[in-house]
Amino acid sequence: MKTIRQTCFKSAKRVVVKIGSNVLTKDNGLNLEVVSSISRQICQLIDSGLELVFVSSGAMAAGLKKIGLPRRPDEIPKRQAVAAVGQAGLIMEYEKAFEQYGKKVAQILLTGDGLHQRKRYLNARNTLNTLLDWKIVPVINENDTVSVEEIKFGDNDNLSAMIALLMDADLLINLTDIDGLYNKDPRKNQDAELISFVSSIRKDIEKFASDIPGTLGTGGMLTKIKAARKVNTAGIPMIIAKGSKKDILLRLFAGEEHGTFFVPKKQKMANRKCWIGFTVKPKGMISIDDGAARAILNNGKSLLPIGITNVEGEFGIGSPVEFKNGTGDVLGTGLVNYNSAEIRKIMGLKTSEIKECLGEKPYDEVIHRDNLSITGECFD
Numbered sequence: 107m108k109t110i111r112q113t114c115f116k117s118a119k120r121v122v123v124k125i126g127s128n129v130l131t132k133d134n135g136l137n138l139e140v141v142s143s144i145s146r147q148i149c150q151l152i153d154s155g156l157e158l159v160f161v162s163s164g165a166m167a168a169g170l171k172k173i174g175l176p177r178r179p180d181e182i183p184k185r186q187a188v189a190a191v192g193q194a195g196l197i198m199e200y201e202k203a204f205e206q207y208g209k210k211v212a213q214i215l216l217t218g219d220g221l222h223q224r225k226r227y228l229n230a231r232n233t234l235n236t237l238l239d240w241k242i243v244p245v246i247n248e249n250d251t252v253s254v255e256e257i258k259f260g261d262n263d264n265l266s267a268m269i270a271l272l273m274d275a276d277l278l279i280n281l282t283d284i285d286g287l288y289n290k291d292p293r294k295n296q297d298a299e300l301i302s303f304v305s306s307i308r309k310d311i312e313k314f315a316s317d318i319p320g321t322l323g324t325g326g327m328l329t330k331i332k333a334a335r336k337v338n339t340a341g342i343p344m345i346i347a348k349g350s351k352k353d354i355l356l357r358l359f360a361g362e363e364h365g366t367f368f369v370p371k372k373q374k375m376a377n378r379k380c381w382i383g384f385t386v387k388p389k390g391m392i393s394i395d396d397g398a399a400r401a402i403l404n405n406g407k408s409l410l411p412i413g414i415t416n417v418e419g420e421f422g423i424g425s426p427v428e429f430k431n432g433t434g435d436v437l438g439t440g441l442v443n444y445n446s447a448e449i450r451k452i453m454g455l456k457t458s459e460i461k462e463c464l465g466e467k468p469y470d471e472v473i474h475r476d477n478l479s480i481t482g483e484c485f486d
């Protein structure tokens with residue numbers, strides 16, 4: 107009988123593969139053997155019928171070597187300049203490597219705010235779909251040159267999760283410099299053990315992981331777990347595996363079990379709900395009582411004013427706003443039908459009392475269930 111992970115690999119048609127800086131690096135520059143090996147495996151998988159989107163870190167690593175710097179500079183403009191130099195070299199090496207197998211690559215550099223806006227989000231999806239139709243390999247990285255804190259994806263683990271959601275992928279593969287997730291940071295604990303299967307990401311799983319990356323990485327294991335949590339919630343499985351292991355991608359698709367597999371929720375989330383839940387940047391927070399939380403989480407209801415106990419932040423109609431329960435757990439995000447000042451006035455009221463309070467009642471719901479995405483961990 108096939109295991110769940112074998113079934114996921116067998117049935118996957120559209121896959122996102124992400125590779126981290128440490129795997130791609132050798133002697134402080136790009137490891138061309140790894141570039142060549144990963145490119146060959148990706149081409150083989152595409153030729154076998156898979157649609158594949160590739161997210162590659164490594165611009166900073168490539169830039170350091172080219173400029174002759176011993177390590178990452180601390181100043182942001184210098185880091186951005188290093189990444190700008192390195193990205194050109196990175197994509198050139200991929201062009202050369204993929205060309206050997208008759209494939210073209212396309213460079214896609216994204217910022218967080220590019221995907222926060224629905225129109226740009228859909229544009230990015232259309233472009234990527236066209237490239238996949240043309241059998242051209244999209245090679246995606248964060249646009250480090252312009253990415254300041256407010257518009258950053260932050261790390262490519264998160265970016266790869268956003269791409270998996272954007273493209274409605276069947277699987278996300280995260281290739282790093284270690285076999286997978288260990289139950290403690292293996293750099294500090296010799297007795298750390300590999301976890302090969304995570305059926306559900308609870309808070310204890312996040313505790314296993316350190317947020318300290320390797321010399322060139324960003325975010326360490328913690329950002330990978332956060333990425334897994336997002337895609338799993340949306341119904342997409344994820345695997346963390348060692349990118350330098352010989353033919354790792356081909357072996358995974360041949361049914362071999364390597365790395366750590368994160369089991370997704372059974373139900374796939376609709377693409378628009380993924381965008382609301384994971385991609386847009388929330389503009390405020392609404393606290394709700396237990397009754398409202400139950401109605402939303404268990405019975406798929408909309409959020410009505412009567413269940414609202416507090417509003418944080420200033421936001422307009424249509425804004426994405428998070429909502430949390432009485433104990434402070436964030437349960438999800440939704441697009442609001444009223445602005446923050448109006449919600450403050452009508453919170454705690456029955457829907458029949460909205461008109462008297464505001465002078466009009468355009469909607470019964472503060473967040474309609476069609477515009478509401480449940481992403482918190484308290485919903486099974």
Ligand SMILES: Nc1ncnc2c1ncn2[C@@H]1O[C@H](COP(=O)(O)OP(=O)(O)O)[C@@H](O)[C@H]1O
Nearest residue numbers: 126127128282288290316319320323324326327
């Ligand atoms: N619990 C853990 N299990 C596995 N690796 C861990 C854990 N905690 C921290 N790490 C470290 O995280 C590193 C991978 O993260 P990072 O350097 O950001 O990689 P990448 O460049 O591939 O994104 C590993 O080299 C490992 O030392």
Ligand SMILES: N[C@@H](CCC(=O)OP(=O)(O)O)C(=O)O
Nearest residue numbers: 127163164165166261262324
């Ligand atoms: N955009 C950066 C990579 C940022 C990043 O998340 O790196 P990593 O943790 O190695 O995947 C670069 O290309 O150097």
